Amino acid sequence: MLAFLTTDAAVPVPLLRNVLQQSSDRSFNAVTVDDHTSTNDTAVILASGLSGASVESSRDIAKFSASLGEVCESLAYQIAADGEGATKVVKVCVQRALTESDARTIARAIANSPLVKCAMNGNDPNWGRIVSAAGLCDVPFDPDRATLTLQRTRVFHRGGPVRFDAKKVSTSLDDTQVDVVLNCNLGDRDATVWTCDLSKQYVTINADYHT
Amino acid sequence: MLAFLTTDAAVPVPLLRNVLQQSSDRSFNAVTVDDHTSTNDTAVILASGLSGASVESSRDIAKFSASLGEVCESLAYQIAADGEGATKVVKVCVQRALTESDARTIARAIANSPLVKCAMNGNDPNWGRIVSAAGLCDVPFDPDRATLTLQRTRVFHRGGPVRFDAKKVSTSLDDTQVDVVLNCNLGDRDATVWTCDLSKQYVTINADYHT
Numbered sequence: 001m002l003a004f005l006t007t008d009a010a011v012p013v014p015l016l017r018n019v020l021q022q023s024s025d026r027s028f029n030a031v032t033v034d035d036h037t038s039t040n041d042t043a044v045i046l047a048s049g050l051s052g053a054s055v056e057s058s059r060d061i062a063k064f065s066a067s068l069g070e071v072c073e074s075l076a077y078q079i080a081a082d083g084e085g086a087t088k089v090v091k092v093c094v095q096r097a098l099t100e101s102d103a104r105t106i107a108r109a110i111a112n113s114p115l116v117k118c119a120m121n122g123n124d125p126n127w128g129r130i131v132s133a134a135g136l137c138d139v140p141f142d143p144d145r146a147t148l149t150l151q152r153t154r155v156f157h158r159g160g161p162v163r164f165d166a167k168k169v170s171t172s173l174d175d176t177q178v179d180v181v182l183n184c185n186l187g188d189r190d191a192t193v194w195t196c197d198l199s200k201q202y203v204t205i206n207a208d209y210h211t
Numbered sequence: 212m213l214a215f216l217t218t219d220a221a222v223p224v225p226l227l228r229n230v231l232q233q234s235s236d237r238s239f240n241a242v243t244v245d246d247h248t249s250t251n252d253t254a255v256i257l258a259s260g261l262s263g264a265s266v267e268s269s270r271d272i273a274k275f276s277a278s279l280g281e282v283c284e285s286l287a288y289q290i291a292a293d294g295e296g297a298t299k300v301v302k303v304c305v306q307r308a309l310t311e312s313d314a315r316t317i318a319r320a321i322a323n324s325p326l327v328k329c330a331m332n333g334n335d336p337n338w339g340r341i342v343s344a345a346g347l348c349d350v351p352f353d354p355d356r357a358t359l360t361l362q363r364t365r366v367f368h369r370g371g372p373v374r375f376d377a378k379k380v381s382t383s384l385d386d387t388q389v390d391v392v393l394n395c396n397l398g399d400r401d402a403t404v405w406t407c408d409l410s411k412q413y414v415t416i417n418a419d420y421h422t
Binding site (some may be wrong): 034118 | 245246247248249250323324325326329330332333335337340343344346347377381409410411413414415416417418419420421
């Protein structure tokens with residue numbers, strides 16, 4: 001990944017660095033196709049100042065930060081959408097974990113699980129694979145407190161599945177974006193990770209391509 | 212995974228527990244299909260003492276321990292071989308890491324990499340994916356010191372690929388067991404992890420099967 005961002009605003013270097021780091025953590029560092037990173041994964045931002053506008057007041061900073069965040073999120077989203085063999089983007093939101101690091105660990109485990117990714121490919125509302133991916137992380141998580149929704153339909157609540165129309169949820173999963181929301185109900189920290197599904201096309205690309 | 216082991220020897224409980232733990236670490240805990248574990252993964256050993264033979268001397272203990280280790284390894288091997296859609300077992304040996312934990316972390320990262328597993332499925336001697344999987348672990352690893360062999364053919368040595376007959380190595384990878392050996396050349400600790408390749412059949416099984 002090589003991300004080059006430019007702005008014609010004048011932004012002080014320390015501020016620019018800070019805002020890029022924050023934006024990256026919620027975008028480039030929150031996207032995974034197959035958990036492989038590269039030593040040349042890079043995000044660079046250049047501020048020319050050519051427009052004459054400068055980012056100084058806290059209102060300016062908030063606005064600039066939000067805009068940069070939007071751009072980075074869009075780019076990260078495109079990485080997931082362009083994942084090898086991807087048919088859809090899967091947005092994994094883990095809510096109310098004890099710490100942000102816990103939330104991120106759980107979200108990444110779900111997003112990287114080949115079982116979950118295959119279920120997404122097959123439009124299978126397989127709550128068991130998602131909850132068990134969360135459960136096998138070495139961070140506090142209690143299925144008896146957790147609630148899972150797929151495309152805004154509740155499928156699991158406090159230790160067990162709830163009655164839901166499997167056919168309807170399956171049809172709703174047949175979309176270009178799928179929302180997986182796991183509420184841990186343990187604390188007040190959230191994290192979002194974007195990934196894509198795992199398709200036969202992924203295997204074709206990566207098994208048949210030779211170096 | 213539910214593993215039930217029995218012996219008709221008489222073995223003191225603390226010894227039995229100890230030996231099973233050691234054997235499990237090098238077998239059941241060293242096998243991965245898609246990194247998913249289950250809360251019901253279990254290994255149990257029962258010693259009836261019915262044979263009248265008892266395990267007491269250090270020679271007996273060593274012999275019993277070796278035999279149990281062999282049985283557990285065989286069972287773990289069968290789990291990898293029986294992985295969903297598996298066409299081959301991949302044995303990942305990481306040698307000369309700084310610590311055993313580092314060696315295990317690197318071996319698991321290689322064994323769980325979808326990119327590596329697809330390369331194995333396609334008989335692709337793709338050293339880059341293996342070395343980069345090692346490199347993205349958060350443990351000491353220096354590609355400039357490392358050597359990688361596939362089926363006993365050296366393909367990477369101290370920072371770069373070596374000349375090898377790609378067709379010949381690819382043919383050698385078309386086997387029911389593939390040996391991946393990564394020598395880190397940093398310390399003196401080793402670890403072995405068993406896994407299987409990632410095939411289109413894995414996706415078929417896990418995308419088309421609905422709960």
